[in-house]
Amino acid sequence: MQKLSRLFMPKLVTPKGSVTKNVEALSRSQRLMNELGLVKAAGNGFFHFMPVAQRSLNKLCNLVDECMLETGGYKVTMSILTPTELWRQSGRLHGDIDEFFIVKDRHGKEYLLSPTHEETITSILAATAPISYKQLPLRLYQLGPKFRDELKARFGLVRAKEFLMKDLYSFDRSDKEAEESYNIITSSYSELLKKLQLPFEKVEACTGIMGGKCSQEYQIISPVGEDRLLRCNQCQYAFNIDIAEEDGKGCLKCHSSSLTELKGIEVAHTFLLGDRYTKPFNATYLDSDGKPKSLVMGCYGLGVSRVLAASLEVLSSEKGLVWPALLAPYDVCIIGPKEGSKEQELGDIIEEEICTKIAEICGPDNVIHDDRKYLTIGKRLLEAKRMGYPLIVVVGGKSTGDIPILELLVKNHHHELHVDTVLTEICKYKDHKTALRKRCH
């Protein structure tokens, strides 16, 4: 079990009366994460993940890996530095390249700090002995840092210049089979966001510089969202306002003029690319007739650090963080009597017992014990509520009666319960999490 006294949470200390700069660019999640010492700013648009946020990020990464395994994805890691010549070959290094970080090595050779890896993966396939149609579909993904020199980095992890992304690339034999891959993978994205219990819309979007045939975005609905979306009240079709018809003809599908406008945080963008990259790079497969043909490609980006930030943004209140159950850094926080208090002697025994039992139920790694007994229960409870631990168990004044009563906070709702009932509730919560994780399987 982890001890809160040992946990490094470098809280932001704002001198009284000081004025915070750029306050308009601080979203709710960013402000709370800063204040609670979950992330530290590392310059404009760059962030460090401190231990508690890192735990949550690890959980999200594991969840993403599970989803990818189910879609038949194989994990790889591609070099972060990509020779710019590859991007010249695809034509993506023309026009406005200010968004790219470009670095030269000691010999003057230029590399991109990769914002995405379509060119790389396609060139790997092109440099390989052509794969057989029997090996298709091929779905390769990675989980790693990406870079974009945003003109306006905003809202902390929501729009950062260095961010964690999961990018998957699919290769198929035909458009039809590419669409099957597309459906399987995008379904897994919907599934993931449902597991996280986030309000989202899958919207038709612009293909932009990526190119290809069509694209869709996954948008978390939030007032701080920078994307404007339209959802048809008639047929539920949703699309990014970027692709709305200029003369405002309404729904792109059923032409209804009854549309609801929403704001969204884009957390994923998926594309059917056809041969946009495989043709220029000559990435082929050997078809059943023995002839080489261009692979049909799809790509699927998921902003992992952005999903975490967006989750906290839409679920939290001004008063404190609220985590998706599957991403909470710990399931339970346990707070015992203050040292020197009249209930300490008996309370400490109960505290120790309950720590052991809860660790057995949840696994020791999922329990955080606020052992800072030099602080009052009230002060520790206030902090625990701001941190948004899903369950908080307080061994307080009523714990030393003939029938010990503990306080249990479930999503910050107080209950006074017998020890056994507290444990039952914790078991229920664990079952709830398991069900959530396995939903629809």
Place this chain on the structure above:
Amino acid sequence: MQKLSRLFMPKLVTPKGSVTKNVEALSRSQRLMNELGLVKAAGNGFFHFMPVAQRSLNKLCNLVDECMLETGGYKVTMSILTPTELWRQSGRLHGDIDEFFIVKDRHGKEYLLSPTHEETITSILAATAPISYKQLPLRLYQLGPKFRDELKARFGLVRAKEFLMKDLYSFDRSDKEAEESYNIITSSYSELLKKLQLPFEKVEACTGIMGGKCSQEYQIISPVGEDRLLRCNQCQYAFNIDIAEEDGKGCLKCHSSSLTELKGIEVAHTFLLGDRYTKPFNATYLDSDGKPKSLVMGCYGLGVSRVLAASLEVLSSEKGLVWPALLAPYDVCIIGPKEGSKEQELGDIIEEEICTKIAEICGPDNVIHDDRKYLTIGKRLLEAKRMGYPLIVVVGGKSTGDIPILELLVKNHHHELHVDTVLTEICKYKDHKTALRKRCH
């Protein structure tokens, strides 16, 4: 269970009669990993991890995380881009800076692609409300990509320009307590290398540009090692030749002149840094007397991708890969009858049964089924041996007798065994792995 037919292993295809460039810079591990499609070169000194190598790397990362948890380390992620001004403050951006990749953003601000994070972590601590002596020791680590523009990138992953590193930073109250941290963490490094069953030496080394009071390296003993080491035959003390006395006075400890020279691949370097970084950055803690004092620091780098490469380098033969048991991408490879062979009908049934049973023992994710039945058993077996799967099970000609006999290869030694004996051997192997993982706990 994973199917080999679906696994992407982009094998190197060398046209007959072609001459391989830079053959002198190819180490054994690099050649095999290239040929078998485990890694792909991405330019000089850059590499992509393909699915099989990625699996091994994941296992190593998990093992490292376990080790770090035991030493009381908390995981963080620091920004890869570090403002150069931080390194000017520490004085490390003077002199030969060709080894650093430096990138400018759209506003001309300069960043390092961090080769290490002493400045960053120290500045985080300095920017935090001083921590109390009660919170010490503090041990923070991360696992992520690092960059160094090597003049001579060599031997593939052994010396790459972009590599995966685990870096830990310890902060203590006094030199004495810093030494305790140092001993705990370096012991865990020794423990890790023992779990991987690698021949290594812990040697006294030069502190170099890092600075600080003393440093030690972990060297995997190998003929391709670029470091020259001396080990005293008298007292076993070992040191890097860089710190040998110029007039060759022998062992630095007991002055014996009987020394053995070894070559090593440096996989880790640990430093006691004193206040080398905490003083210039003013990173302090509040001592029991209420006064701020400089934190006493240590840093501990472990080249994770290099450990993997060095393992394969020292364990493998010219004929094929040999993995540390805990890093093998799969525990068991299963090969069944060729399609159309006379033993196929009966053999297929046994193959299916044994696949199920082995998956139950090892976990489905640790078993690879070579289902490419269009290839002969011989061809698949040859490939499996080159891949170095710890256990290979062949359902061949003798599997269809009254008492079915299977072939089991343990580290490439052939055995002909009854089905039950094969399963018993696999159980034994699994127990062996578990014991290895838990050794000395």
